[in-house]
Amino acid sequence: MMQPSLIPAPDPNPLPAPYWVFAVLLVTTFILHIVAMNFMLGGGVMALVAKWRSKDREIGNRVFIDLAKKLPVLLPATITLGIAPLLFVQVLYGQFFYTSSVLMAWPWLLVLVCLTVAYYGFYYASFKGGQRPGRAGAVILGSIVLVFLIGFMLSNNITLSQTPQIWGRKYFADPAGWNLNLTDPSLFPRYLHFMVAALALGGLLVVFMALANWKRDNAYARQLLQFGGKGFMYATMAQVVEGVLFLVSLPSGLRLLFLGNDPVATMLFLIGILGSIASIVLMAEALRKEDIRMAAYHVPAIIAVVIVCMATMRDMLRNAYLAPYFRPGDLAVRTQWTVFPVFLGVFAAGAIFWFVMIVRYRKHAADHGQLRASKASEAAG
Amino acid sequence: MRSARASPRSAITASRGRGIRMNYPVWDVAFGAGLLIAIVAIVHVFISHFAVGGGLFLVVTEIKARRSQDAALLDWLKQHTRFFVLVTVVLGVVTGVGIWFTIGLIAPTATSDLIHIYVWGWAIEWVFFFIEITAALFYMYGWDKLEARVHQWYGWVYFGAAYMSLVVINGIITFMLTSGSWVKNHRFWMGFFNPTYFPSLLLRSAIAFALAGLYALITASVQKDAALKARIVRWSALWIVPSMAVMPLFGWWYIRRVPAAVWASARGPMPTGTEFAGLTVVFLAVTFALALLSLARPGRIPLAFSVVVLLAALGAMGSFEFVRESIRDPYVIENYLYANSIYVNPAPGDGGFDMSAVQNAGILQTARWIDVRTLNQDNQAVAGREIFRVDCESCHTANAYRGLKHYIELRQWDENDIQAMLGGLDLMHNGVMPPFAGTDAERGALAAYLYSIAPIAPGASLPADGKTVFERKCSMCHEDKPSDPLFENLPKDPQTMAAALQSLSSLFPLMPDLQLNDRERTMLAQWVNTQRGAQTSAALEGGN
Known part of the structure; x- marks a missing residue:
C-alpha cells in the first residue's frame, strides 16, 4: 500500500459560490491590501530617508512628520484589507495554507507580535513626532524593520504553501513549528519583489502629498514631487531588474509560462514590464517639467494597470505551482443563494457608505478649519 | 518481519515517532x-x-x-x-x-x-x-x-x-x-x-x-x-x-x-x-x-x-x-x-475522517501526517504516542495543560485499566469526550504509551477503602449521589453486589471492561451501601 498523500483533503463543505467569484474577490482584495501595505511600508521608508538623508533639515523633518502621521492610518488599512484575501485564500486553498502555516507555526504567530509592536510604534511617532523628532525616527525605524520581518514571514508561508513536495521532509524533521522556507530559491527574489514595490509606491504616496499641497504650499509641494518622484523612479528601476531575477528563480516550467508557453500569462508579463518602463520614463518627464498632473495622475494610472497584471500573474503562478496536485476550479460548488446576494448588497452599500464617510470628513474638516481660521483672524483683527 | 509499507520518509525519521492530527499535521505545543x-x-x-x-x-x-x-x-x-x-x-x-x-x-x-x-x-x-x-x-x-x-x-x-x-x-x-x-x-x-x-x-x-x-x-x-x-x-x-x-x-x-x-x-x-x-x-x-x-x-x-x-x-x-x-x-x-477534528457522521468528501471510518480502518491507516503505520509487539508505546497525538492532543498534553500523566497517576491505573477506560471515553464526565477513534489494537497501543508516561511506582499503595476504589475506578463516569445509576441499580446485598461487579459490561453493555479484584469489589460494595445511608440522611436534611 502507498502512503496516503500528505496533502490534506479539501474541506467537505462545497464552495458557496462558483470558483471564479472567489478568485476575483481574492485577487481584488489582495490588490487593495498590497497597495495599502506599499503605502504604509514605502511611506515609512520615505519618511526615514527624508529625515536622515535630506540636505535641508527643516524640509526633511516636515516631510518626515507629514508621513509619520499617515502611518497609524495606513497600517490598520493594511490589516483590514488583508483580512479579506486571508479569508478567500482559505476558501480556495485552505488545505495548502493551513499546512504551511502549521509547519512554520511560531514564526507565523510572531507576525502578530511584530504587528502589535510596530503599530504602537507608529502611533507613538505620530503623536509625539512633533515634540521628539529624533526618538520618533528611531521608533519608526524599529517599526519598519518589524514590518519587513512580517513581509518575510508572509513570503515564507506563501512559497511553502505552494511547494507541498517539501512538506514531509520539513515536518517530520521539526513538528514543533519552527520551519521557514529558506531553501526555496525563489523565496528571497519574491520577497524583495514585494518590498521594492513598496518603496516605489512609497514614492508615489509622496507625489500624492505633493498634489494635495500643490495650491496651498507650492514650494513645499515641488520639493515633495522631486523627492517622491525620484524615489518612485529608482525603486521601479530596481524592480525591473529584481523582477527578472524573480522570474529566473522560478522552476523552468513555471518561468516559461510567462515567456510564451501561456499566451495570457505572457501578455500580462509584457504589459507589466512595459508599463513599469513607461512609468519610469513618464515620471522622469514629469519631474523635468514639474508637471504634477503627469506625476500624480498619469503615472499612477499606468501603475494601477501594472499592479492588476502582477496580482493576476501571482494568482496564475500559484495555480501553476499547485497544478500537479490540485485545481481549485474542480472544487464542488453549491451556491448559497440565500446569503450570497446579501453579501453583494452589503458590500455595495458598504463601499458607497465608506466613500460618503470619506467625502463627508474631508468636506466638514475643511469647512470647520476655515471657520476656525476666520474666527481666529476676526479675533486677531 | 519488516513491513512492506515502510516508506523512504519513515526511514529518514524512523527513530522518532512523529505524529499528525488526521487530515492536517499536528503542531507540537509543549505547554498545550x-x-x-x-x-x-x-x-x-x-x-x-x-x-x-x-x-x-x-x-x-x-x-x-x-x-x-x-x-x-x-x-x-x-x-x-x-x-x-x-x-x-x-x-x-x-x-x-x-x-x-x-x-x-x-x-x-x-x-x-x-x-x-x-x-x-x-x-x-x-x-x-x-x-x-x-x-x-x-x-x-x-x-x-x-x-x-x-x-x-x-x-x-x-x-x-x-x-x-x-x-x-x-x-x-x-x-x-x-x-x-x-x-x-x-x-x-x-x-x-x-x-x-x-x-x-x-x-x-x-x-x-x-x-x-x-x-x-x-x-x-x-x-x-x-x-x-x-x-x-x-x-x-x-x-x-x-x-x-x-x-x-x-x-x-x-x-x-x-x-x-x-x-x-x-x-x-x-x-x-x-x-x-x-x-x-x-x-x-x-x-x-x-x-x-x-x-x-x-x-x-x-x-x-x-x-x-x-x-x-x-x-x-x-x-x-x-x-x-x-x-x-x-x-x-x-x-x-x-474536538479532535474527526467528523461525527460520514459525509461526502470527508476524506474518510469520520468516526466510524476511523474506527474500522484504524487511525494509523487513516491519518495523513504520520510515519508509523504498523503496529506490532515491539512498537506499542511508539505507535501509542502517535495515536495520542492524533486523537488526544487537540485537548490534552502528556504532562502539561490537561496533562494525562497527572490524571492517571491520581487514579493509579495500570495498563489494563487504561485500556478498559479508553473503551468508554464517550461516557466519561457525562460525555465530554469523543469515543476512542481507532481499532481495539490501537487502543491497546495508546494504553501502553499512557502507562509508560504514568507507570505505577513499585510499592504504591493499594486502595485502602471502598471510597478510594470508587474515586479511582468509577468516578470518571459516576457521581456520589442517589440518582446516579451506580447507587440506583446495584443490588442491595453486599455479596450479590460484589458478584455483579465481576463483569461490568453485563451490568450495562456500554461499561468499560474494567477488572476489579475480590478485595476491591468487596470494599466498593460496602462503601456503596454506607453511602446510600449517608445520601438518604443528607437528602432529609435538604443537602446534596
Whole structure:
C-alpha cells in the first residue's frame, strides 16, 4: 500500500459560490491590501530617508512628520484589507495554507507580535513626532524593520504553501513549528519583489502629498514631487531588474509560462514590464517639467494597470505551482443563494457608505478649519 | 518481519515517532495548544466587547457632555477616545486576526469548516468591520476638526457597524455550541439563527455595555480633578450596574437554550466546566461589588482600584469563555465535528475522517501526517504516542495543560485499566469526550504509551477503602449521589453486589471492561451501601 498523500483533503463543505467569484474577490482584495501595505511600508521608508538623508533639515523633518502621521492610518488599512484575501485564500486553498502555516507555526504567530509592536510604534511617532523628532525616527525605524520581518514571514508561508513536495521532509524533521522556507530559491527574489514595490509606491504616496499641497504650499509641494518622484523612479528601476531575477528563480516550467508557453500569462508579463518602463520614463518627464498632473495622475494610472497584471500573474503562478496536485476550479460548488446576494448588497452599500464617510470628513474638516481660521483672524483683527 | 509499507520518509525519521492530527499535521505545543487558543481568545473577547459597548458610550457621553456644557468631561472624553482606539483598533484588531491564526494552526479542520460554511457571513462581517475601523479613526481624528453634529455622526456610524459585526459573529460562535437543524439541512440561516443565537446576543450586548463603563474607570482614575472623576465614575456606574443586573436573566435564558445533554457536562463531574461556571459567578459578583464600592468615594478612586475591577471582569469573561468551550466538548461544532477534528457522521468528501471510518480502518491507516503505520509487539508505546497525538492532543498534553500523566497517576491505573477506560471515553464526565477513534489494537497501543508516561511506582499503595476504589475506578463516569445509576441499580446485598461487579459490561453493555479484584469489589460494595445511608440522611436534611 502507498502512503496516503500528505496533502490534506479539501474541506467537505462545497464552495458557496462558483470558483471564479472567489478568485476575483481574492485577487481584488489582495490588490487593495498590497497597495495599502506599499503605502504604509514605502511611506515609512520615505519618511526615514527624508529625515536622515535630506540636505535641508527643516524640509526633511516636515516631510518626515507629514508621513509619520499617515502611518497609524495606513497600517490598520493594511490589516483590514488583508483580512479579506486571508479569508478567500482559505476558501480556495485552505488545505495548502493551513499546512504551511502549521509547519512554520511560531514564526507565523510572531507576525502578530511584530504587528502589535510596530503599530504602537507608529502611533507613538505620530503623536509625539512633533515634540521628539529624533526618538520618533528611531521608533519608526524599529517599526519598519518589524514590518519587513512580517513581509518575510508572509513570503515564507506563501512559497511553502505552494511547494507541498517539501512538506514531509520539513515536518517530520521539526513538528514543533519552527520551519521557514529558506531553501526555496525563489523565496528571497519574491520577497524583495514585494518590498521594492513598496518603496516605489512609497514614492508615489509622496507625489500624492505633493498634489494635495500643490495650491496651498507650492514650494513645499515641488520639493515633495522631486523627492517622491525620484524615489518612485529608482525603486521601479530596481524592480525591473529584481523582477527578472524573480522570474529566473522560478522552476523552468513555471518561468516559461510567462515567456510564451501561456499566451495570457505572457501578455500580462509584457504589459507589466512595459508599463513599469513607461512609468519610469513618464515620471522622469514629469519631474523635468514639474508637471504634477503627469506625476500624480498619469503615472499612477499606468501603475494601477501594472499592479492588476502582477496580482493576476501571482494568482496564475500559484495555480501553476499547485497544478500537479490540485485545481481549485474542480472544487464542488453549491451556491448559497440565500446569503450570497446579501453579501453583494452589503458590500455595495458598504463601499458607497465608506466613500460618503470619506467625502463627508474631508468636506466638514475643511469647512470647520476655515471657520476656525476666520474666527481666529476676526479675533486677531 | 519488516513491513512492506515502510516508506523512504519513515526511514529518514524512523527513530522518532512523529505524529499528525488526521487530515492536517499536528503542531507540537509543549505547554498545550488549547491553552494558547484560550489566552488569545480571552484577551480578544475582552477587548472586542469593549469595542462594541465603548462605541455607544463615546457618542452618548459626548452628547451628554455637550448638552450640559461640561468642558472638563469633554476633554476627558477626548483622551478616553484615544485610549479606546489604542486598545480596540490596535490590540483588538491584532488579537482578532490572532484568533484566526491560532485556530488555523491548532484546529485547521474546524477552521476550514467554519470558513467554508460561513464565508459569506465572514465577508459580510468584514464590510462592517471595515466601516467600523474607518469610523473609529475619523471619530478620534475628528475631535478637533469636525463640528459636534458631524463628529457624533461618526460616533453613531462606529457603534452601528461595531454592533453589526457582533450580530454577525455571534451567529457563527453560537453555531459551534448549538448547531441547530444545520446538521440535517446544511442551510446557512438555520445554523446562523441557532437555538442560542438570541440569548447569546443579548448576553454579549450586556457584557459589552458593562465593559464600556468598566474601561472608563481606568481613564477616569488618572484624572486629577476630583469632581470630574466623581462625575465619570457615577456615569460609568450607570453603564455597569444595569448591564450587570440583567446579565443573570440573559444568562439564564442562554443556559435554557443549551440542550440539557450539552450543559450536563458543565454541571456534572467534569471539573473544568463546573469550576469555571463557579468562577464566573464569583468574578461577576466581585466586579459588581467593586463597581458599587467605587460609588462610595467616586472622586478618589485610584488607578490600582480600576485595574483590579477590570481584572475581576477579565476573570469573569475568561471563565465564561472556558465554560462555553468546555460545555461544547466533545464537539468543536455540535453534532458535526469532534474536538479532535474527526467528523461525527460520514459525509461526502470527508476524506474518510469520520468516526466510524476511523474506527474500522484504524487511525494509523487513516491519518495523513504520520510515519508509523504498523503496529506490532515491539512498537506499542511508539505507535501509542502517535495515536495520542492524533486523537488526544487537540485537548490534552502528556504532562502539561490537561496533562494525562497527572490524571492517571491520581487514579493509579495500570495498563489494563487504561485500556478498559479508553473503551468508554464517550461516557466519561457525562460525555465530554469523543469515543476512542481507532481499532481495539490501537487502543491497546495508546494504553501502553499512557502507562509508560504514568507507570505505577513499585510499592504504591493499594486502595485502602471502598471510597478510594470508587474515586479511582468509577468516578470518571459516576457521581456520589442517589440518582446516579451506580447507587440506583446495584443490588442491595453486599455479596450479590460484589458478584455483579465481576463483569461490568453485563451490568450495562456500554461499561468499560474494567477488572476489579475480590478485595476491591468487596470494599466498593460496602462503601456503596454506607453511602446510600449517608445520601438518604443528607437528602432529609435538604443537602446534596
